[in-house]
Amino acid sequence: MAEERFDYSYDYRTVLLFIYSALFWGVVGILIGLWISVQMWLPETNIAPYFTYGRLRAVHTNGLAFGLGVGAIFGITYYITMRLCKRPLLFPRLARAQVYLFNIAIALAAISLLAGATQSLEYAELEWPLDIVVVILWIMFAINILGTIFTRREPQMYISLWYIIATVIAVAILYIINNLAIPAGWLKSYHLFAGVNSANVQWWYGHNAVGFVFTTPILAMFYYFLPKSTGLPIYSHRLSIVSFWSLIFTYLWTGAHHLVYTPLPDWIQTLGIVFTMFLIAPSWGAVINGYYTVGQDWEKAKNNYLTKFFILAITFYGLQTVQGPTQSLRIVSSLIHYTDWVPGHVHMGTMGWVTLTVVACIYYMLPKILKTEIYSIRIANLHFWFVLIGQLLFSITMWITGIQQGALQKAVNPDGSLKYTMVEIIAKNYPYWQLRTLAGVIFTIGMLFFLYNIYMTVKKAKSKSS
Numbered sequence: 065m066a067e068e069r070f071d072y073s074y075d076y077r078t079v080l081l082f083i084y085s086a087l088f089w090g091v092v093g094i095l096i097g098l099w100i101s102v103q104m105w106l107p108e109t110n111i112a113p114y115f116t117y118g119r120l121r122a123v124h125t126n127g128l129a130f131g132l133g134v135g136a137i138f139g140i141t142y143y144i145t146m147r148l149c150k151r152p153l154l155f156p157r158l159a160r161a162q163v164y165l166f167n168i169a170i171a172l173a174a175i176s177l178l179a180g181a182t183q184s185l186e187y188a189e190l191e192w193p194l195d196i197v198v199v200i201l202w203i204m205f206a207i208n209i210l211g212t213i214f215t216r217r218e219p220q221m222y223i224s225l226w227y228i229i230a231t232v233i234a235v236a237i238l239y240i241i242n243n244l245a246i247p248a249g250w251l252k253s254y255h256l257f258a259g260v261n262s263a264n265v266q267w268w269y270g271h272n273a274v275g276f277v278f279t280t281p282i283l284a285m286f287y288y289f290l291p292k293s294t295g296l297p298i299y300s301h302r303l304s305i306v307s308f309w310s311l312i313f314t315y316l317w318t319g320a321h322h323l324v325y326t327p328l329p330d331w332i333q334t335l336g337i338v339f340t341m342f343l344i345a346p347s348w349g350a351v352i353n354g355y356y357t358v359g360q361d362w363e364k365a366k367n368n369y370l371t372k373f374f375i376l377a378i379t380f381y382g383l384q385t386v387q388g389p390t391q392s393l394r395i396v397s398s399l400i401h402y403t404d405w406v407p408g409h410v411h412m413g414t415m416g417w418v419t420l421t422v423v424a425c426i427y428y429m430l431p432k433i434l435k436t437e438i439y440s441i442r443i444a445n446l447h448f449w450f451v452l453i454g455q456l457l458f459s460i461t462m463w464i465t466g467i468q469q470g471a472l473q474k475a476v477n478p479d480g481s482l483k484y485t486m487v488e489i490i491a492k493n494y495p496y497w498q499l500r501t502l503a504g505v506i507f508t509i510g511m512l513f514f515l516y517n518i519y520m521t522v523k524k525a526k527s528k529s530s
């Protein structure tokens with residue numbers, strides 16, 4: 065019987081363009097992160113109304129979550145989907161158009177945030193005209209991903225594809241519902257929901273942004289690239305599937321843990337907390353799978369530089385997914401909420417889990433696509449140590465100052481009045497905030513090593529091909 069012939073010319077150019085775009089926005093976002101960290105202890109660096117902390121902070125979070133994060137998700141999930149479906153993207157031109165629209169959208173988002181246009185909903189700051197652009201972008205992505213998966217040439221669906229499908233569907237639902245608003249001009253709108261309902265929908269969205277932007281697509285990457293880069297088969301497919309379905313089911317109920325001790329009805333808070341505690345189990349399903357996979361040959365963690373990135377990333381994910389549920393408990397929340405503890409938690413996830421996984425995927429993919437080797441493993445190792453030290457210093461200083469802030473805010477005199485004013489408490493933060501800037505500088509140097517390594521790898525590939 066004649067063998068069926070497949071066209072294996074994958075559209076890697078689009079993947080590369082997404083990666084380069086993500087790296088560009090990553091640099092912008094990280095530099096702004098450094099800047100706002102300085103603004104906290106040196107107010108003179110709020111140099112103009114456009115560049116005050118309130119505006120730059122949103123550019124930092126949006127630039128990194130959507131520019132770096134979603135840019136990398138678009139590029140890397142296209143790569144994974146093509147490989148796992150054993151076919152090119154269903155609509156390669158649509159994907160190419162998506163790259164350009166994506167960059168235009170992020171640039172417009174940054175400009176509009178600097179101009180002060182915001183819906184005042186965290187991670188959903190963009191005003192309604194840009195929301196429409198985001199929805200169009202996501203539809204383009206969904207058509208290509210789902211279309212490619214439905215017409216796949218490999219009958220088996222590896223776990224990464226399930227995580228990618230969950231990302232595509234959940235983000236669409238979350239984004240559209242939380243951004244329902246009544247326009248009152250081109251750059252002004254009112255949330256469709258009011259008061260406590262508005263807060264509840266917002267944090268249902270906010271927490272699931274963590275779940276479906278910073279977790280499910282990153283797990284898809286982790287599950288695909290860990291076996292690829294180590295040559296070790298995934299420890300348990302069954303565990304990966306069981307933890308996938310329980311994670312998806314649980315995540316969507318947990319948002320209320322962001323509203324502990326607020327006017328949100330108590331029972332909704334409790335429901336959120338209970339589901340949050342349960343979330344430890346499916347999260348650790350992935351952690352255990354990661355550890356046992358590498359456990360088949362621990363030598364790999366010494367000899368293969370990528371294993372180090374992946375195993376550290378999943379370790380941060382493991383810590384993050386114990387710390388998160390703990391934070392949701394009323395007694396813990398009452399101490400650490402409204403303190404710097406929370407940015408400590410956030411950056412262990414974003415700098416540790418998300419960024420480390422994304423860079424490791426790029427280290428693996430880029431040389432494969434360009435048919436070359438990585439320029440320098442030594443530089444990659446330096447990169448590893450700098451980001452690790454920067455990340456730990458960032459989170460540890462924030463945890464310490466967070467507990468101190470919480471304790472000072474709660475301290476009362478015998479007559480019940482507060483012992484410390486807010487200004488006194490803030491003044492005590494300065495040394496920690498300065499240390500955070502140092503941590504950011506160390507992390508940024510690490511990322512510069514990475515960019516240099518990538519730049520030199522691309523250069524090497526170009527000189528080989530010419």
Ligand code: HEM
Pocket residue numbers: 186270274278279321322340343344347381384385386387388389391392397400401402406409410412413414417418
């Ligand atoms: C089982 C997993 C996790 C749970 C249950 C969880 C839980 C929580 C809780 C309860 C808070 C609120 C803290 C407070 O303000 O009192 C929080 C904040 C946050 N977490 Fe997590 N977390 C988890 C994992 C992660 C991961 C993996 C990331 C990122 C990669 C992350 C990013 C964030 C962010 C960005 C916030 C701040 C939200 C805000 O703007 O207030 N979390 N998390």
Ligand code: HEM
Pocket residue numbers: 094095097098100101121124125128129132133404406407410411414415418419500501503504505507508
């Ligand atoms: C040089 C590295 C970085 C520095 C110096 C930095 C600095 C900061 C600062 C000062 C804040 C404001 C904290 C506050 O409100 O008190 C912040 C918030 C945030 N950053 Fe970063 N950041 C860095 C890297 C990153 C990365 C790589 C990501 C994501 C991939 C990220 C995501 C976020 C998020 C989601 C928040 C909001 C946290 C919250 O609401 O609690 N940051 N960052």
